[in-house]
Amino acid sequence: MKLYTYFRSSAAYRVRIALNLKGVAYDAVPVHLLKDGGEQHGAAYRAVNPSELIPALETDGATLAQSLAIIEYLEEVHPVMPLLPQDALGRARVRALAQTIASDTHPLTNLRVLRHLKGTLGLSEDDKNAWYRHWLGEGMRVLEAQLASSPATGRFCHGDMPTIADCCLVPQVFNARRVGIDLAPFPTITAIDAACAGIPAFQAAHPSQQPDAE
């Protein structure tokens, strides 16, 4: 199993957490998103994944794209350490929390969008950073409201075992810290992040622990 990854990519970070939680071994193939305009745009990686986005997972004779699709696949073929609850309503809640991050927040703040804002639209560094902080902050606000208002929230996003939602939350909080977002308005999120930080599977997936970390 080969994971095309970049140490600081949120989406790759999610999949690394899921692989580690399930105890599935993999070979990391680093794709440098910044070097020479981005290795993800080169012919070699484009042949792996035409979206030119990280991550991709080579397994069982296929190449899988999209972090949440990859994690759902891992959930189906490696059901040990389930990352979704047993009940359909619980699964819907976990998937919605994950998508609040993966669909509503992260796509607006990823590298290709930030490059487009500066390169094509000519935004200043300040305006680009304001954009990043606006959408990341909006995503955190919604996530905090969803988590704080529900009795289903426990030590983790859903009860007392990590789920796909936690695989998404932790990389999002990592990004928020990196750009200096004040986390005080998000006590539920930070408590869950702290609970995850105590688990070896999350620790080993951290950007600083990757072979391509800088």
Next chain:
Amino acid sequence: MKLYTYFRSSAAYRVRIALNLKGVAYDAVPVHLLKDGGEQHGAAYRAVNPSELIPALETDGATLAQSLAIIEYLEEVHPVMPLLPQDALGRARVRALAQTIASDTHPLTNLRVLRHLKGTLGLSEDDKNAWYRHWLGEGMRVLEAQLASSPATGRFCHGDMPTIADCCLVPQVFNARRVGIDLAPFPTITAIDAACAGIPAFQAAHPSQQPDAE
């Protein structure tokens, strides 16, 4: 079952298709995204869905958010007319196609982002439209590459039965047509869109057929 919807919302359109394909009856509760700055931002809808995004589905005593999480829920509780293939690799492929649209494309071109580009960043109408066309076009390019390169693509995105991927593709093509994107470079997408257009479940979900259509 109550679906909070807006006739032209891509994400609501996806869920309407899924409900219709499965033959699940629902009451449509229109939320006008443009009137008075957007009913989705009012206290009433915010109590339903703190993300202030459409759609939400009230069912089985819960309120579900996020179009793909809602469709996965429908798939689990109404397995008739399955919207995912039987095999795990096939399901991963369908989910990845759906997320190419729902995570990589649509979040960049939805109403709140277009408003932010004009209102907060002060972009001209032309620059805003160029943004829309850029990201929609990029999403279509990737989707076409994924579909055209795979023997798994059939009359629909995956084989000869509609799946979650088709629930996402059709609203995306509707948007592309609305802004006048040239569809000639996307023959696989347009052939699938045409196949879907022949199916009553897709027809009934079309924006023009909704109670709040203008």
